[in-house]
Amino acid sequence: MSQPLRIELDRSSPIPLYHQVAQAIQAAIEDGRLSPGELLENEISMATRLGISRPTTRQALRKLVDKGHLVRRRGAGTRVAPARIRRPLDLTSLFDDLSKSGKAPTTQVLEHATVAAPPEVATALDMPADSEVVMVRRLRLADGEPIALMTNYLPVGIAPTRDELESDGLYDCLRGRGVKPRIANQRIGARSASAAEARMLDEPPRAALLTMERTAFDEAGNAVEFGQHIYRASRYSFDTTFFAG
Amino acid sequence: MSQPLRIELDRSSPIPLYHQVAQAIQAAIEDGRLSPGELLENEISMATRLGISRPTTRQALRKLVDKGHLVRRRGAGTRVAPARIRRPLDLTSLFDDLSKSGKAPTTQVLEHATVAAPPEVATALDMPADSEVVMVRRLRLADGEPIALMTNYLPVGIAPTRDELESDGLYDCLRGRGVKPRIANQRIGARSASAAEARMLDEPPRAALLTMERTAFDEAGNAVEFGQHIYRASRYSFDTTFFAG
DNA sequence: CAGTGGTCTAGACCACTTA
DNA sequence: AAGTGGTCTAGACCACTGA
Numbered sequence: 001m002s003q004p005l006r007i008e009l010d011r012s013s014p015i016p017l018y019h020q021v022a023q024a025i026q027a028a029i030e031d032g033r034l035s036p037g038e039l040l041e042n043e044i045s046m047a048t049r050l051g052i053s054r055p056t057t058r059q060a061l062r063k064l065v066d067k068g069h070l071v072r073r074r075g076a077g078t079r080v081a082p083a084r085i086r087r088p089l090d091l092t093s094l095f096d097d098l099s100k101s102g103k104a105p106t107t108q109v110l111e112h113a114t115v116a117a118p119p120e121v122a123t124a125l126d127m128p129a130d131s132e133v134v135m136v137r138r139l140r141l142a143d144g145e146p147i148a149l150m151t152n153y154l155p156v157g158i159a160p161t162r163d164e165l166e167s168d169g170l171y172d173c174l175r176g177r178g179v180k181p182r183i184a185n186q187r188i189g190a191r192s193a194s195a196a197e198a199r200m201l202d203e204p205p206r207a208a209l210l211t212m213e214r215t216a217f218d219e220a221g222n223a224v225e226f227g228q229h230i231y232r233a234s235r236y237s238f239d240t241t242f243f244a245g
Numbered sequence: 246m247s248q249p250l251r252i253e254l255d256r257s258s259p260i261p262l263y264h265q266v267a268q269a270i271q272a273a274i275e276d277g278r279l280s281p282g283e284l285l286e287n288e289i290s291m292a293t294r295l296g297i298s299r300p301t302t303r304q305a306l307r308k309l310v311d312k313g314h315l316v317r318r319r320g321a322g323t324r325v326a327p328a329r330i331r332r333p334l335d336l337t338s339l340f341d342d343l344s345k346s347g348k349a350p351t352t353q354v355l356e357h358a359t360v361a362a363p364p365e366v367a368t369a370l371d372m373p374a375d376s377e378v379v380m381v382r383r384l385r386l387a388d389g390e391p392i393a394l395m396t397n398y399l400p401v402g403i404a405p406t407r408d409e410l411e412s413d414g415l416y417d418c419l420r421g422r423g424v425k426p427r428i429a430n431q432r433i434g435a436r437s438a439s440a441a442e443a444r445m446l447d448e449p450p451r452a453a454l455l456t457m458e459r460t461a462f463d464e465a466g467n468a469v470e471f472g473q474h475i476y477r478a479s480r481y482s483f484d485t486t487f488f489a490g
Numbered sequence: 491c492a493g494t495g496g497t498c499t500a501g502a503c504c505a506c507t508t509a
Numbered sequence: 510a511a512g513t514g515g516t517c518t519a520g521a522c523c524a525c526t527g528a
Contacts, residue, residue: 016496016497016498017497017498018498042512044512044513044514053498053499054500055300055498055500056497056498061514068428072515073507074505074507074515075507076508076513077507078513081466082462183486184486185486186483186484186485186487187483187485188455188483188485189455189478189483190454190455190482191453191478191479208478210435220318221316221327233434237434237435238431239431239432240431240432241428241429242428242429243427243428259505261516261517262516262517263516263517287495297517297518299519299520300516300519303495303496304516304517306495317496318494318495318525319494319495319496319524319526320493320525320526320527321493321525321526322493322495
C-alpha cells in the first residue's frame with residue numbers, strides 16, 4: 001500500500017455511501033492509481049478515516065470483490081485483483097465491443113416492421129401466440145466491413161424506431177426509453193453459412209459462422225428482447241468471464 | 246406466500262447462519278416448495294422467526310438475489326424469480342452439462358505428457374517461457390458419440406493423472422486436489438474443421454466447429470488451467486446467463 | 491398510510507494469515 | 510502474537526410500493 005487513497009464523500013448525495021466508496025476505488029484501479037496486486041488499507045482503518053461505519057465500508061469492498069476488482073483474504077488483507085481476472089462488460093453489446101476496440105460501428109436497418117410473433121418468439125418473450133411484436137433486421141458493420149446479421153423481436157411498447165437504431169446500439173436505445181435489461185440468457189453455437197448469408201457477410205460459401213440466440217429480461221423478469229444473430233467467425237468472437245459461486 | 250418456510254438452523258455448525266438460510270431457501274425453490282413468482286415472508290418476520298438478526302437474514306437473501314433466484318423490490322417484497330432467469334452453472338463444465346441432460350459422458354485420454362510450455366500457453370498461465378506444464382488431450386463423447394476435442398495445459402503441481410481424467414471431468418479432478426477455480430476468461434469462436442479434426446469428430450469435411458479458449462484462475466488469481474477446445478457445432482452449444490450491474 | 495426493502499451505525503467475537 | 514477479514518447482533522431512519 002503506497003498511501004491511503006483520497007476519497008471524497010458527499011453525505012447529502014442520494015448516491016449511497018458504499019457506492020461512492022466503491023466507485024472511487026474502482027476509478028483508482030482503472031486509471032492506475034492502484035496497481036494489480038497492490039495491498040489496500042484495511043477496512044477498519046478505511047472506515048475510521050472516511051468517517052463511515054465498518055459495515056458500510058465492507059459493503060463497498062464486497063461490491064468490488066463481486067465485480068472481480070479486488071481479492072480479499074482473511075488475515076492477509078485486500079489486494080487489487082490481477083488485471084487478467086477482471087470482469088468485462090456484463091451484458092454483451094456488439095456496439096460497445098466494437099467501439100472499445102477502436103472500430104467505427106455502423107448499422108444498416110434492413111427491415112423494421114410490426115408482425116405477429118412466430119411461435120418460437122412468443123415462447124421466448126413469454127407472450128400469447130400471435131401477439132404483435134416489432135421485428136428488426138440489421139446488418140452491423142465495423143470500419144465499413146460487415147460483421148453480423150441481427151434479427152430482433154421486441155414488445156411493441158418499447159421498440160426503438162428505425163432512425164434510433166441507425167445511430168445507436170439496441171441496448172442504448174432501450175436505456176433511452178427507460179428499459180433496463182438486467183438478465184440475458186444466451187445460446188452460442190456455430191453453423192455453415194447459407195449462400196445468401198455468405199453473400200451478405202462477404203464470406204466464402206459455407207463459411208463457419210458464429211450464432212447467438214438471446215432473450216433479455218428486466219429486473220422484474222419481463223422479457224425485453226429476443227434476438228437471433230449470426231457473426232462472421234473470421235472477424236468476431238465472444239469474450240466472457242465466469243465467476244464460480 | 247403460502248406459509249412460512251420451515252428452516253432448521255444449527256448454531257454449532259461451522260457453516261455460517263446466512264449460508265444455512267440461503268441453502269434452505271434455494272433448496273425449496275429447486276424442489277418446488279417455492280414456485281416462481283411466489284411472495285416470500287418479509288425479512289424482518291423471517292429474522293425474528295428464525296431467531297437471527299435482520300442483517301444476517303439480508304445477507305442470505307442478497308446471496309440468492311445475486312444468484313438470480315430471488316427478485317426484491319422495495320415496498321413490494323421478495324419473490325421467487327421466474328424460472329427462465331435462473332443462472333445456470335457458473336463455470337461451464339462439459340461433463341456436468343452432459344450429465345444433466347441425461348447423456349453418459351465418457352473420455353478418451355489421447356495424450357498426457359509433461360512438456361515445455363509453448364509461448365502462448367506460458368503467457369496465458371502467467372509463467373516464465375519454457376516452464377514445464379502438463380499437456381492433456383482428450384476426446385469427449387456422449388452416449389458413445391464424439392462431442393469435443395480438448396487440449397489443456399496445467400501447472401505440474403496440480404495436474405490430474407491419466408486415470409483420474411478417464412473417469413471424471415477436469416474440474417472434478419482439480420477439486421479433488423483442493424484446487425478451486427473461481428474465475429475463467431473464455432473466448433468462444435467458430436471455424437471450419439480440418440480434415441483430421443473432421444475425421445476424429447465424425448463430421449463432414451470443413452464442417453463448422455465451435456471453438457473455446459479458456460484460462461481459469463483460483464481466488465488468489467493464480468492460473469489453474471489453460472485450454473483450447475473444439476466442439477461439434479451440430480451437437481453442442483454454449484448456454485450462458487449474464488447479469489447486468 | 492401501512493408495509494416493504496435499502497441504507498447506515500457501533501459495537502462484539504471469531505478464524506485465519508503472517509511473522 | 511498481532512493484524513486481518515468473516516460473521517453476527519440490535520437497533521435506527523429513509524424511500525418506495527400498493528391498497
